[in-house]
Amino acid sequence: MSLRYALLAILRVGPLSGYDLQKQFSQSVGHVWHAPDSQIYPELRKMEDEGLIEGEEQPRGERGTRRVYHVTDTGDAAYLEWMRTPISYQRVRDPAHLRAAYLENTTPDAARAFLRHHIAHWEGELEQFEGELTHIANVTNPMIVRRLEATPEAEHERTLAFKRFTYEGLAERARGEVTWARRGLALVDELGG
Numbered sequence: 001m002s003l004r005y006a007l008l009a010i011l012r013v014g015p016l017s018g019y020d021l022q023k024q025f026s027q028s029v030g031h032v033w034h035a036p037d038s039q040i041y042p043e044l045r046k047m048e049d050e051g052l053i054e055g056e057e058q059p060r061g062e063r064g065t066r067r068v069y070h071v072t073d074t075g076d077a078a079y080l081e082w083m084r085t086p087i088s089y090q091r092v093r094d095p096a097h098l099r100a101a102y103l104e105n106t107t108p109d110a111a112r113a114f115l116r117h118h119i120a121h122w123e124g125e126l127e128q129f130e131g132e133l134t135h136i137a138n139v140t141n142p143m144i145v146r147r148l149e150a151t152p153e154a155e156h157e158r159t160l161a162f163k164r165f166t167y168e169g170l171a172e173r174a175r176g177e178v179t180w181a182r183r184g185l186a187l188v189d190e191l192g193g
Contacts (some may be wrong), residue, residue: 003035129170
């Protein structure tokens with residue numbers, strides 16, 4: 001269900017076509033909530049059926065049209081209720097930590113390769129998150145620019161502070177995963193691999 005609230009959060013800034021919404025999604029909430037196009041478009045249809053958003057056809061080019069969505073009062077109320085409701089946490093499904101629990105069943109070289117891959121993955125994520133922090137500091141992320149344009153100036157610093165807070169948390173998580181995997185490499189060496 002979180003996908004619909006992520007979509008509502010983006011659409012509350014202003015109307016977007018499905019294509020533009022998907023692009024905005026990947027540049028913003030896509031860092032914290034992954035959803036491929038194959039999930040976004042059906043969810044938009046459900047949201048429209050439930051009266052959370054409205055779509056209207058707009059001309060595009062000489063012959064084409066595009067569907068542009070905006071949040072309804074019902075959608076806005078649902079979003080605000082979601083923001084006030086405590087999160088129901090799910091049990092974690094973490095394939096890397098699952099595999100790490102059974103590294104004794106593979107060779108030291110395979111364990112090292114797995115841990116090095118984990119480090120490379122999280123270093124890449126860290127680079128992305130630090131890049132987003134730079135975009136936040138410089139106000140250069142297109143979604144943030146769009147959000148600030150739709151936000152009263154008195155709320156700009158508050159908006160930026162919570163975006164910064166989110167990406168700092170993601171960066172800390174990435175650093176933690178890198179540190180954990182490096183400890184794993186040391187453990188493989190310590191255990192005689």
